[in-house]
Amino acid sequence: MLEIGAARSDAERTLEAAIVQVEAWKPCCLSYQPVSGGISNTNFLVRVDGDPVGYFVKIPGRGTEMFIDRSAARAASKQAEAMDVGPRTFDFLDHLDIEISEFLDDRRASTHRDFLDPAFRATVVSMYRRLHEAPPLPLTKTVFDMIEEHYEQVKQLGGYWPEDHAWLYRQYKQARAALEASGLDLVPCFNDPMPGNFLVGDDKSIKLIDFEYASNNERLYDLAIWSSEHFFSEDVEQEIIEEYFGRYDKRWHARFIVHKALADIKWSAWALVQNRMSTLDFDFYKYGIWKHMRARSIIYDPRWPSFLKAL
Known part of the structure; x- marks a missing residue:
């Protein structure tokens, strides 16, 4: 896991700049690591010291706004969560079009x-x-x-x-x-x-x-x-x-x-x-x-x- 300030790539620097803005996480120590998979975005697992929940954070890939409506995607994720078909979602960084959901360690x-x-x-x-x-x-x-x-x-x-x-x-x-x-x-x-x-x-x-x-x-x-x-x-x-x-x-x-x-x-x-x-x-x-x-x-x-x- 990487600590804040250890970013080596543009995606990691974007992630760090975003997650330090989450009010609920500001008093805590944060760490993260890349998650493989997907061919549109760059994905990370974020750990918050003292929080048992792992967070899956998606940094939008360049140009994906051309064909992905992030607000519609959030609504679909919320509906799937309500149906217990998808993981819990969090609106911490919706204003940056960065999606955060629960990282399902047990799956x-x-x-x-x-x-x-x-x-x-x-x-x-x-x-x-x-x-x-x-x-x-x-x-x-x-x-x-x-x-x-x-x-x-x-x-x-x-x-x-x-x-x-x-x-x-x-x-x-x-x-x-x-x-x-x-x-x-x-x-x-x-x-x-x-x-x-x-x-x-x-x-x-x-x-x-x-x-x-x-x-x-x-x-x-x-x-x-x-x-x-x-x-x-x-x-x-x-x-x-x-x-x-x-x-x-x-x-x-x-x-x-x-x-x-x-x-x-x-x-x-x-x-x-x-x-x-x-x-x-x-x-x-x-x-x-x-x-x-x-x-x-x-x-x-x-x-x-x-x-x-x-x-």
């Missing part, structure tokens, strides 16, 4: 291996159902809004486009038209199911962290991006749909698969923005190209036209 970040267990997946499905039944969030931001936002940002930043960008954009517009014609089912969505955002207890219970991308969005998008992030087979997707809705329907599965392609287009465009803006040590270019490739693999599937017709 570990999940891995892809956890999601091989059908019982574990069923627990996650149940949690998603609870999230989706909650009151609407203050921010409505569909996957269409996200894609358009990132496309405009890449243009403004002079970012890289893949050679078949125009073709990919046409496929997205066609899928969007089909989905909007069928009507959108907007509910509170998590939108960011990276394994590290699921914290697992010894009893296999789960808490979610990181609600920066949460918004009212299409219900099946939330399930589809979870499947995409964890490389589920179509057989597993069928189980997820049946577990979530109580029965399986091929039309829901078609919608699910279309949303998987849109999720990859969204995150590939996001990566192209990050490639121009972020100072984190992460290969956003490679990440974006991989996401583009996976979106193509779904759209190239001979069944793609039938998926769109089924919507």
